[in-house]
Amino acid sequence: MADAGTAGTRLVVLGGGPGGYAAAFLAAELGMDVTLVDEGERPGGVCLYRGCIPSKTLLHVAATIHEARAAAGWGVRFEPPEIDLAALRAHKDKIVNQLTNGLALIAKNRKVRFIQGRGRFTSPTSLHVRRESELAEIDFDYAIIATGSRPAVPGPLRIDSPRVMDSTGALELADIPERLLVVGGGYIGLEMGTVYASLGSRVTVVEMLDGLLPGADRDLVRPLQRKLEAEFSAIMLNTRVAGMVEAEDGIEAQLEDGDGKSSTQTFDKVLVAVGRVPNTQDLGLEITSVPVNERGFIGVDAQRRTAEPTIFAIGDVAGEPMLAHKATREGRVAAEAIAGQPTVFEPAAIPAVVFTDPELAWCGLTESQADEQREIDFDVVKIPWGASGRAITMGHPEGLTKLIIEQGSGRLLGVGIAGANAGELIGEATLAVEMGARAKDLELTIHAHPTLAETIMETAESLYGQATHYLNKPVVKRH
Secondary structure: OEEEEEEEEEEEEEOOOHHHHHHHHHHHHOOOOEEEEEOOOOOOHHHHHHOHHHHHHHHHHHHHHHHHHHHHHHOOOOOOOOOOHHHHHHHHHHHHHHHHHHHHHHHHHOOOEEEEOEEEEEEOOEEEEEEOOEEEEEEEEEEEEOOOEEEOOOHHHOOOOOOEEOHHHHHOOOOOOOEEEEEOOOHHHHHHHHHHHHHOOEEEEEOOOOOOOOOOOHHHHHHHHHHHHHHOOEEEOOEEEEEEEEEOOEEEEEEEEOOOOEEEEEEOEEEEOOOEEEOOOOOOHHHOOOOEOOOOOEOOOOOOEOOOOOEEEOHHHHOOOOOHHHHHHHHHHHHHHHOOOOOOOOOOOOOEEEOOOOEEEEEEOOHHHHHHOOOOOEEEEEEEHHHOHHHHHHOOOOOEEEEEEEOOOOEEEEEEEEEOOHHHHHHHHHHHHHOOOEHHHHHHOOOOOOOOOHHHHHHHHHOOOOOOOOOOOOEEEOO
């Protein structure tokens, strides 16, 4: 094995995803000598190569197909779509390459040293990077672990077959299976199920719990579930996959419902989307004081420091929620802390977005979380999008906007949105929660008409029974 020598750096960032490259870029701007290590050819990580960007590219294609079908009801008819899988894959790959090439250029311009390879700590101030037959040693003053996560595959679902995919395999679009089983009713399963259903697959979703998207309020999930029940072949709740075997004509899945009744169904392909686990194995952490809990997460403080003074951790490895934008903010906090700046990671709201059709988004406290915090008295106000002129003109009246408001102070505790472009709308809501805005602040902020955003204003107005386009009373919750 060739030895590529030893190099020194102020900061080494292990992992080139949205958290890692954000930390590296800011640290460089703050005057540090920075080395960024990742197994990819260029910065980007799972998000750009095998996650957020390719999946949203395909979801946009799915939305275009749905929009074309819906247009028939408006008097505009299109021919049924012809799917050119090779061209679709090329389109997806082109976008990924464009963005990762852009990141490589930014790294170069900021003088961030990028090393492709797998890093492993050899001490609290050094690591080696392995790339094929070469081995490089890096000495550092500080390190940030940003190695992300990978799909989880429970024991009964581990089967060595090209017919069984994780999210990475599903994004490759090798083919369009006639019958697709999606194991897991979380955001990954529903997003990818939406893509494949739009391309022509008969999709069956199996979820162990009694509802889709655990963690989201049920009233937000309802419009999505109604639409997916029409688009998917089946949604089976309170059901688990007890086992799978490969047969001549596909994968035979043994399904078991909440009453213990079993049935066997055959699918051409299976997507296992039951969650993700942090990439903290085989990093050499055992020779450091970095704590790793039983779930594989690294313990950090409010500045993302670990118990090892020279090592920080951010993103998926530092705990939930496993979201790219949470990792980005943590990366910036870690870089600022290493630079000696006063900083802390203590957001009042981290937005979550599910890019299905309709989209779901929420931030701050959900209604169920507020219910659990028994010391909080709060009001819940909602406006269905059937009262929104803009939603109706778009053909998307199925949504709703919802505010969780503290009684007495009127402070905004949380926001939930279900509907078209919810992921864009949640930005205003997140800012409002972060700044401690009151419902009155939202009510007094003039929103453009007709827009979806004005549903946020009118929902705040409805707290006082004064919404222009909707008559309702708030749901009062006292503990």
